Amino acid sequence: MIRFSHVHKTFARTGAALQDVSFQVNKGEFVFITGPSGAGKSTILKLCFFEEQPSKGEVKVYGTSSSAFRPTDIPKLRRRLGVVFQDFRLLEDRNVEANVAFALEVTGTPPSQVSPRVARLLTQVGLASKSTALPRELSGGEQQRVAIARALANDPVALIADEPTGNLDERATRGIFQLFRDINASGTAVMMATHDLDLVRRAGCRTIEVNRGQVVFDSASDGGFRPSGEVLAVEDEA
Amino acid sequence: MRLAIREALLAFRRAPMLSALSVTTIAFSLFAFGLFGLVALNIRNALQRVEDRVEIRAFIADGTGSEATAAAVGDISAFPEAASVRLVSQDQALQRARRELGEFSDVFEEGILPASIEVQLKPGFRDPGTVKAVAKRIEVYDFIDDIRFGEEWVEKLHRLRNIATLAGLALGLTFAIVAIIIIGSTIRMAVLARSREIAIMRLVGATNGFIRAPFLIEGFLKGTLGGVMALVLAWVALTVINRFVVQAEFFEAWMGAVGVLAGACIGLAGSALSVGRHLGRV
Numbered sequence: 001m002i003r004f005s006h007v008h009k010t011f012a013r014t015g016a017a018l019q020d021v022s023f024q025v026n027k028g029e030f031v032f033i034t035g036p037s038g039a040g041k042s043t044i045l046k047l048c049f050f051e052e053q054p055s056k057g058e059v060k061v062y063g064t065s066s067s068a069f070r071p072t073d074i075p076k077l078r079r080r081l082g083v084v085f086q087d088f089r090l091l092e093d094r095n096v097e098a099n100v101a102f103a104l105e106v107t108g109t110p111p112s113q114v115s116p117r118v119a120r121l122l123t124q125v126g127l128a129s130k131s132t133a134l135p136r137e138l139s140g141g142e143q144q145r146v147a148i149a150r151a152l153a154n155d156p157v158a159l160i161a162d163e164p165t166g167n168l169d170e171r172a173t174r175g176i177f178q179l180f181r182d183i184n185a186s187g188t189a190v191m192m193a194t195h196d197l198d199l200v201r202r203a204g205c206r207t208i209e210v211n212r213g214q215v216v217f218d219s220a221s222d223g224g225f226r227p228s229g230e231v232l233a234v235e236d237e238a
Numbered sequence: 239m240r241l242a243i244r245e246a247l248l249a250f251r252r253a254p255m256l257s258a259l260s261v262t263t264i265a266f267s268l269f270a271f272g273l274f275g276l277v278a279l280n281i282r283n284a285l286q287r288v289e290d291r292v293e294i295r296a297f298i299a300d301g302t303g304s305e306a307t308a309a310a311v312g313d314i315s316a317f318p319e320a321a322s323v324r325l326v327s328q329d330q331a332l333q334r335a336r337r338e339l340g341e342f343s344d345v346f347e348e349g350i351l352p353a354s355i356e357v358q359l360k361p362g363f364r365d366p367g368t369v370k371a372v373a374k375r376i377e378v379y380d381f382i383d384d385i386r387f388g389e390e391w392v393e394k395l396h397r398l399r400n401i402a403t404l405a406g407l408a409l410g411l412t413f414a415i416v417a418i419i420i421i422g423s424t425i426r427m428a429v430l431a432r433s434r435e436i437a438i439m440r441l442v443g444a445t446n447g448f449i450r451a452p453f454l455i456e457g458f459l460k461g462t463l464g465g466v467m468a469l470v471l472a473w474v475a476l477t478v479i480n481r482f483v484v485q486a487e488f489f490e491a492w493m494g495a496v497g498v499l500a501g502a503c504i505g506l507a508g509s510a511l512s513v514g515r516h517l518g519r520v
C-alpha cells in the first residue's frame with residue numbers, strides 16, 4: 001500500500017513541485033496519475049520509489065516511511081516495486097535476455113534460478129521469441145516489454161510506470177496498456193503516469209489528476225466528478 | 239561476489255588502455271618509492287655495521303692509580319647503556335699501535351700512548367645523543383684527560399639516514415597520493431561509463447555494497463598488480479646497480495610483501511575515496 005500524507009516537495013532551483021498531496025493506493029489497485037507536463041506526476045512516482053524524499057509530509061510505501069528509514073531500506077523496498085519509464089532505460093550492449101537477467105543478478109538471485117525466470121518473464125510479456133535480440137533491433141513497444149519484464153523480475157507488489165507509452169504509437173500503446181491490465185489482474189498494483197487522456201477515458205480506472213503540484217481530482221474520493229473536459233483537452237497540449 | 243569479480247575483470251577488458259595506465263602509474267609510484275626504500279635500507283644496513291663499532295674511548299691521565307681506574311671501570315659497567323667496558327693499559331695500547339702500524343712500529347716509545355677505558359654500548363644506545371650523554375658522564379672523573387667517541391661521523395651518518403628516511407617517506411607519500419588520484423579518476427571514468435548500469439542497478443534494488451564491490455575489487459587488483467610490477471622493476475634496477483655500480487642488498491621477503499600490500503591499499507583507497515563521491519552523482 002502506498003500512502004501520501006500532506007506531501008510537499010520543493011526543489012532548490014525550481015521551487016515547489018508538489019503541495020499538500022495526499023492519497024492512498026491500495027493493494028492490487030490500478031491508478032492513473034494524469035496532468036499536464038510539469039504538473040508533478042514524475043515527482044510523485046519518484047517519491048514512491050524513494051528516488052526523492054518529501055520536503056514536508058510523509059510518504060509510506062509498503063511499510064517503509066519517508067520520515068523513518070535507513071539507507072539499506074531503499075534497496076529492499078525497490079525489490080518490491082517494479083519501475084518503467086518512457087525511455088525504457090535498457091542496456092544497449094546486452095540482449096533482451098541479459099537485460100532481464102541483470103535485474104535478477106544484481107539483486108542476488110541464485111545463478112541457477114536466473115535463466116528459467118528470465119524465460120518465464122519473457123513469455124509473460126510476449127517476447128520469448130526475441131530473447132537474443134539487442135534492444136536497438138526491437139520496436140519501441142517491444143523495448144518497453146523488455147523493460148516491463150525487467151521490472152517484474154523480482155515479483156513486485158506494485159508496478160510504477162512513468163509515461164510508459166509516451167514514445168509509442170497508438171497500436172503499441174494499446175498493447176502495453178493491455179499488458180499492464182494483465183499484470184494488474186494477477187494482483188500487482190499499477191501506478192501509471194500518463195497524459196494520454198484517450199487511454200485514461202477508455203480504461204475507466206481510478207484517476208488522480210495533478211496540476212501545478214496539487215491533486216485537483218481523485219476519482220476515488222470525488223465520486224467520478226471530473227473537471228471540465230475542455231480544460232483537460234487544452235492541458236493535454238502543454 | 240563472483241559477479242562482482244567478473245564485473246571488475248570486465249572493467250579491464252572494457253578499458254584496457256586506461257587500466258594499463260593506472261597499473262603502470264601505481265607501479266612507477268611504488269617503484270620510485272622502492273628505490274628510495276632500497277637506498278634507505280642500504281644506508282641503514284651500513285649504519286648498523288658502523289654502529290656495531292661505535293665506542294667511547296676515555297684517555298686516562300698519566301700516573302693515575304690503578305684502584306681509581308678499576309673503580310671507574312666498575313661504575314661505568316653498571317651504566318644501563320654499557321655493553322662492555324674494557325681497560326686498555328699503556329702497554330696494551332702500545333702493542334696494539336705497533337701491530338696496526340707494522341713496519342713503523344719503532345716510532346712509538348714506551349709510555350707515549352695513554353691508557354684508556356673503552357666502552358661499547360648496547361644496541362639501541364648507539365645514536366649520537368646517547369653516545370654523547372654517556373661520554374659526558376664518563377668525563378666527570380678527573381683523571382680522564384680526553385674523551386673520543388667519533389662524534390663527527392656518527393652524527394653525519396645519522397643525519398644521512400634520517401634524511402634518506404624522511405625523503406623516502408615524503409616521496410612515497412607524494413607518490414601514493416598521486417596514485418590515489420589517478421586511480422580515483424580512472425574509477426570516475428569507469429563510474430561514468432557505467433552510469434546507465436548503475437542507475438538501473440539502483441532502480442531494481444541492488445545494494446550499495448553490491449554496486450561498489452566491483453570498483454573496489456578493480457582498485458584492489460590494479461593496486462596489487464602495480465605493487466608486483468614495482469617489485470619486479472626494483473629488482474631489475476638493483477640487479478643492474480649490483481652489476482655496474484655497487485653491491486647492494488634487496489628487500490627481505492616481508493618488505494616485498496608489504497610493498498605489494500601497500501599497492502593493494504593504494505588501489506583500494508583510490509577507488510574507495512572516489513567511488514562514493516561519484517556514485518552519488520549518477
Ligand SMILES: Nc1ncnc2c1ncn2[C@@H]1O[C@H](COP(=O)(O)OP(=O)(O)O)[C@@H](O)[C@H]1O
Binds near residue numbers: 016
Ligand atoms: N530534480 C529536479 N530538480 C529541480 N526541479 C525539478 C526536478 N524534478 C522536477 N522538477 C520540477 O518539478 C516540477 C514537476 O516536475 P515533474 O514531476 O517532472 O512533472 P511531470 O512529470 O508531471 O511532467 C517541474 O516544475 C519541474 O521543473
Ligand SMILES: [Mg+2]
Binds near residue numbers: 038041042043162
Ligand atoms: Mg514526467
